[in-house]
Each structure stands twice: as structure tokens, then as C-alpha cells.
Amino acid sequence: MRSPTRLALATSCALALVSTPTAAWSADTPKAEGKTASTAKAAPVDCAKVKCIALTFDDGPGKYADKLLDTFKKYKSKATFFLEGQYVKSRPAFAKRMVAEGHDIGNHSYTHPHLRELSEDKIREELQKTQDIVKKATGKYPTTIRPPYGEFDTRVQAIATEMGMPIVLWNGGSRDWATKNETAIYNEVLKNAKRDGVILMHDWVEQTVTVMPKLLAALQKQGYHVVAVSSLRGFKDAKAGDVYPVGSEKDKDLSSESPTGDPEAYAESPADGL
Template sequence: MLIHGFLVASLALGGAPAATTQAKIDCTKVKCLALTFDDGPGTSTAKLLKILKKDRAKATFFLTGKYVDQRPRLARRTLAEGHAIGNHTYSHFSLTPRLDDEILDDIQAGQQAIKRATGLTATMFRPPFGHTDERVLRVADQLDLAEVKWTGTTLDWSLKDKKKIAAKVLSLAKRDGVILMHDTVPQTVQAMPGVIRELKKQGYHLVTVPQLYGGKLKPGVSYP
């Protein structure tokens, strides 16, 4: 796999692969929260990854295939640093108005882009804009993908204000929550150090979506 070189580099520096750092967290016993970021990899993604690494927090990134093709190294880095990756389609158009074949083609193209860049076969996807229906779920099932939406959205793309975004994240935080943000919004990335510190003070373990569900995401099922 393409990611192998990153894991070797991590071990050579004396550290375990980042993906193992939270392996023992049991979200049925502790207070967990999943921070998720859509639409990347973008120009602010590298900065966000640096923040997450420094603060020892894990997140889930729903990657858009056309941007994975543009920034494959960032996609590889995201996975290598222990974050979860999901498919956000290739083109980022609304799926529900499309024909079945168009839905299949765009999700499948997103899968292929992630596979090319990272070697990973994604097991979850997030429909752009949250637009989904029974047809979309059937296609997801066909591609062995679980659908992941959210318990709360920051609307950070609209706020575009560091303090307002931070306040919104904290207001949405709840046990077993899944919060939607965008690593393509610079103000969101700027807000993250303070947000992470405050969430940890409140007792949250910041985990990936698969960790939140104990690794039991089922194809064709919509979460949460």
C-alpha cells in the first residue's frame, strides 16, 4: 500500500503508528465525540492535521475525489496520521436528483480516487449536502459503504468567523455526537486549538466515526 512508507517513517522516528493511539477507547464507557471535516483535501488541511497531531486528537475526513486527485499526498498524510477517511463522492453534486447510474458512477469515482492516493478502500461515505434517499442507500450498500451524516452542523462555510464557529461547535457537543465542519474553511481550522482544549476539559474523547461505533458500521445503513 502507498501508506506503507509513512508507517515506516513513523516507526523510524520512534513512535507507533498514529492509528493505534486510540485503539483501546470504548465509547460505551467513556464520553466520545467525533469531529468530521468535509470537502478536502484543501489548502488548510495540512494546518489542521498539524493541530490535530499536536493536540493528540483524531478526526474523520470525508474527502472529495477531485481534490484527492489534486492533493494525493495530503490524503495519504491524513490516513498515515491515524484519522479516518470516508468518501464524499468525486464531484460533490447533490445525489438525489440524479439517475441511479450517475449516483453509482460518482460515488465509485470517489472510491477510486481515495484508493489511488492512499491504498485504502473506504467503508463509509457522506452524501454532499446531506441529500440522500433510499436509492442512494441502495448504491451505498452495493459499494459496501455505510452512510454517515451528523448530529449537528456548524454551518461554518456561512459563519466564516473563528469565534462564532468555536461557539457553535461547543454548543453542538454531546456524547456520541458527530459534528460536521469543513477543513476548506480557514476560520474553522483557526478555531480548532481552542475548541479541542475546551472539549477535552469537558471530558470528551475525540475519536473517529468508526471508533465511535465500535468499528461496526454496516453497508447500506445510515448513521447516526
């Protein structure tokens, strides 16, 4: 039979083992404050108070979109992706990730035609087909339209109004589709950077994706917050069928920033996966 002294000592040791975790157990268990910090949402950027710029990407999801998304996540920045329905069909996981990580998504038609050359029924078909396939892939509908080549007319505006979406163009470019050169893309974007600027880029251009870490770092060093278009000053006032940025449709240099002619002549993204 154990003595009272021995029994008390054994009980004390057992209680100590239960109530005090070992060093190894503690190291494997996250601290409460660390867990709270990792799950806390970042405060939204107020572009009325800070300098913002939006980088926008057409014709996607391109085959390099996952790497691009990794970079935006690392730099705690947001983008806007104007998606083609045919590529959402072939890369639904990329589109789903864009939405899940808080980026804006817009409608860039299904097959990238010149909308002004189509009948009204065909324009509706191009846009609605993309709306439906994006919703199926991501759970959300695109909320804006960027017509291919930046081309539109009163019929396109009327249909955008019917669908409840503003038309988003741009007021600066990268000419990445033309140069496919990292230094040229970097310099062109920084040359065109301005507060509340909307920059046109393409996520199927490999050099754009490769230079993005350097570009985001440079923009942040200049005091820019890289945000989605919906965060920019003035966008909240854009109604269905309105053109944003205001006055961008009058820019004579607009068309030179966008690929022209047959998209198959420049887009490297389409061939794979369709």
C-alpha cells in the same frame, strides 16, 4: 622495550576507552527506554467507557488540511474526512497523510452534486470514481459515504449497500461555511457537543482550522475524547446502507447545517491546484 607495568597500564586505559562511552557520545545516543516510548502505539479509545465526540470535515482535502492535521497530531486526536475525488486528485499528499496518521476517510462524491437528481449510473460513477482515486492516493478505500448536502434516497442507499458502506450524516454542526467566524464556530460546536456526537465541519474554511487548537482544548477540558467516527459507540453495528447516527436522517434541522445550492458559491478550496 616497554616495561610490564607500563604495558599493563596502557592496556587498561585502552579497554576503558572502548567499554565506557564518553559523555558526548552518550548524549547523542537515545536511551533504550526513550526509544521504546516514542515508538509505542497509543492505546485505542474505548468510547463505551469514556465520553467521545467525532469532528468530521467535508469537501476536502482543503488547502488548509495540512495545518489541521498538525493540530490533531498535537492534541492526540482523530478526525473523519469526507473527501471529494476532485480534490484528492489535486492534493493526493494530504489524503495520504490523513490515512497514514490514523484518521477515518469517507466518500463525499467526486464533484459534490445533488445525488437525488442523478441517474443511478451517474450516482455510481460519482462514488466509484472517488473510491478509485482515494485508493490510488492513499492505498485504502473510503469505508463510509456522506452524500453531499446530506441528501439521499432509496437508490443512494441501495448503491451504498452494493458498495458495502454505511451512510454517515451528523447530529450537530458548526455552520463554519456560513459564518466564517472563529468565535461563532467555536460557540456553535460547543453548543452542539454531546457524547457520541458527530459534528459537521469543513477543512476548507480557514477560520475552522485556525480555531481548532482552542476548540480541541475546550472539548478535552470538558472530558471529551475526540475520535474518528469508527470509534463511536454504535458505529460497529452499522451495516452497509445503514444511516449513522441512528435517526439523523429524520432531523429537520440537518439541511441547515450543510451548504446549499451551488458549491462553487461557497467553497474556496476548489480553484487552486486543479
